[in-house]
Amino acid sequence: MSARFDAIIIGAGQAGPALAGRLTSAGMTVAIVERNLFGGTCVNTGCTPTKAMVASAYAAHLARRAADYGVNVPAGVSVDFAAVMARKDAISGKSRDGVESWLRGMERCSVYQGHARFVSPREIRVGEELLAADRIFLNVGGRALAPDLPGLGDIQHLTNSSILRLQRLPRRLVVIGGSYIGLEFAQMFRRFGSEVAVIEKGPRLASREDEDVSDAITGILEREGVEVRVGAECIRFEPRGDEVAVGLDCASGAAEIVGDQVLLAIGRRPNTDDLDVENAGIELDGRGYVKVDDELRTTAPNIWALGDCNGRGAFTHTAYNDFEIVAANLLDGASRRLSDRIPAYALYTDPPLGRVGLTEAQARATGRAIRVGRRPMTRVARAVEKGETDGFMKIVLDAESQEILGAAILGVGGDEAIHGVLDAMNLGARYPELERAVPIHPTVSELIPTIIQEAFP
16 A cells, blocks of 8 residues: 655654644645654653653652651651652653644644655655655654673663663662763662662763763762762673672772663664665764754755754754754745754753753863853752752853853752753853843852852952
8 A cells, every 4th residue: 555645754752743743734744653652762761751750769869858857757768669650651651642642633644653664765664555755754763772792692681761661679770871861760769779880981970071060970879879880891791690790890899790680871872773764865874873964954855854863962852953943944934953053951860960052171172261150059049948959050151252151050950040041042142141130039040140250250
């Protein structure tokens, strides 16, 4: 069987459904193909379920600290792991069902479930169906990377997806990888009651961040009882009954860590290896990401790539912005570009890290006249009042051009407060304009003008 449409969208993640909505509203017929779960990584194995679990972990942590606030919890605190996971599943399931219902009820939109493969630059096959369109959009996402580590094939290990299906709380969880995904799971499972060890091959955790940020994150985790091992060379695995022995060579510490569960969190790979993209003339880079230009067009005419699979952003908000760029350029006569996007993201440990623009190290590497304003959260009234004073705030400025180059807020509310800086940067404001703002007291955001002033003592 065959069918023809104005557009085909492969993947129902963050960009695909929104794009289907815009295209069908413009009068186009659209086929959207999803091989697995509607909503993509964010709804099923990323933001939605993990942040639901982070919220449960935070509640347990705060309950254990109740006495710090003058509150008594006579029976002590315990975590019902099954209830935590059921809550997570309910929240994630509602979002997934909402996406699927929206697409299936959308006028001029046909939903296909199955594995899409390119037959030609204008045709894809889904099972027995041959679909054709003059415009095709890829929104196929990514998955966990499993490198060739010694002994990995001999053990059962978890990924960011399979850990969400656990039925029993691990006694000891060994996390391989000290970046964003690994750190979020490490802290939440420690708060649920597991012993946790994080093993990182590099010299420090969260190595993309400035060293002071990395050191602060490490201190926060270690104070909660997470074992951190960095500089771990020659990571290897060996089954040991119902447990796994993880061997490593570090400058200090034991040469082996034993746990009943191992989480592999050392990177992602795009879902592009089984689409037969060569039949469409779509080029991939050396890591399998789809090559795109500044407007998200692939090397094949009238084929675009959005979201994680293009390697130009690994977040829900960047995937959605990809949709906005493509839709605006196609339907609104705009000329929006990827290069206009200011990088921003958050790490959802507690406290969270909100980040925008350049790090201090990146800014200094440019040779500009850099000034940096800092303030510890112990000197932020809102943090003191909430009893959550870990972390600090800093902002990076160009003293000559007066540009705001970047900022980091590692502290309570940092994932929200960072938007004050992000919004100013998006508007092209210079730091004197942000310095003159009058934020609300008491908030974390009110200290943004203050740290600008502290950059010029």
